[in-house]
Amino acid sequence: DAGVIQSPRHEVTEMGQEVTLRCKPISGHDYLFWYRQTMMRGLELLIYFNNNVPIDDSGMPEDRFSAKMPNASFSTLKIQPSEPRDSAVYFCASSFEGAEAFFGQGTRLTVV
Amino acid sequence: QQPVQSPQAVILREGEDAVINCSSSKALYSVHWYRQKHGEAPVFLMILLKGGEQKGHDKISASFNEKKQQSSLYLTASQLSYSGTYFCGTETNAGKSTFGDGTTLTVKP
Numbered sequence: 001d002a003g004v005i006q007s008p009r010h011e012v013t014e015m016g017q018e019v020t021l022r023c024k025p026i027s028g029h030d031y032l033f034w035y036r037q038t039m040m041r042g043l044e045l046l047i048y049f050n051n052n053v054p055i056d057d058s059g060m061p062e063d064r065f066s067a068k069m070p071n072a073s074f075s076t077l078k079i080q081p082s083e084p085r086d087s088a089v090y091f092c093a094s095s096f097e098g099a100e101a102f103f104g105q106g107t108r109l110t111v112v
Numbered sequence: 113q114q115p116v117q118s119p120q121a122v123i124l125r126e127g128e129d130a131v132i133n134c135s136s137s138k139a140l141y142s143v144h145w146y147r148q149k150h151g152e153a154p155v156f157l158m159i160l161l162k163g164g165e166q167k168g169h170d171k172i173s174a175s176f177n178e179k180k181q182q183s184s185l186y187l188t189a190s191q192l193s194y195s196g197t198y199f200c201g202t203e204t205n206a207g208k209s210t211f212g213d214g215t216t217l218t219v220k221p
Contacts, residue, residue: 042114043154043199043211056207091153101144103153 004104006092012110018080021107024073025094033101034067034077035091043091049075050098082111113137115202117212124190124219132215134200136181138208143176143183144201147194148214154199157185190219 005024013019025032033048047057052069060067064083069075079086087110095101115136122130134143142161146154160176160183171188183202187194197214 042213043201045201045209045211048209056209058208099159100156102156105153 004092004094004102006090006104006107008107009105010108010110012112013082015083015111016081017111018078019082019086019109019111021077021090021092021109023075023077023092023104025075025092026102027073029094029096029102030072031095031098031101032069032075033091033093033095034075035093035103036088037091037106038088046077079109082109084111087111114210115200115212117198117200117215119215120213121216122218124217126192126219126221127189128219130187130190130217132185132187132198132200132217134183134185134202134212136202136204138181138202138204140176140178140181140183140202141205141207142203143174144203145174145183145185146199146201147196148199149196157198187217190217192219192221195219 007022030051034046036046037043046059047067048055049069065079067077089106089108091103091106093101093103115134118133124130144159145157148154158174162178174185176183195218197216199214200212203209
């Protein structure tokens with residue numbers, strides 16, 4: 001397996017634009033997590049899914065953030081409209097039965 | 113409320129030992145440990161479930177004291193490759209997950 005695949009690796013966008021981050025989890029994994037990492041706030045769990053169902057989205061900072069998992073092999077994290085303070089590295093991770101979590105390489109988002 | 117890690121940073125010589133602590137004010141269900149190198153994604157080290165068990169592989173091990181809501185990560189005979197930032201992630205009995213601020217470990221030759 002190629003591991004957790006995220007795209008794009010880097011994204012630069014202007015304030016107010018919509019941004020969509022994508023994640024393909026490891027095949028067979030039933031948990032998918034979205035994290036955000038910044039120097040100021042560290043590593044934060046935004047939302048996680050179990051069997052494609054959102055379980056806890058309490059970490060999603062605002063209504064501008066939304067996440068979907070239409071099937072077991074794909075998830076998106078959308079920010080609309082984006083703001084400079086959303087600049088961060090966004091990680092997606094997946095695991096089987098909530099055990100060892102495998103992280104993707106992350107998407108570095110810069111909002112100017 | 114996020115767990116508190118200590119120390120914030122530690123510098124070692126190769127072959128020395130280190131202990132990183134993680135404390136929570138909430139009752140914990142599990143503790144996860146990760147290592148992240150600069151510019152890379154976090155890498156899972158181990159998970160400990162409540163029950164006071166100790167886990168380990170190679171020269172890295174961890175313990176979890178659920179009564180004290182504490183976990184400790186033990187690095188024995190450190191190697192250069194151990195350098196990085198170590199995070200503990202905790203899950204409460206209510207299912208809330210948070211991470212500590214990380215402990216930066218530098219191993220020098």
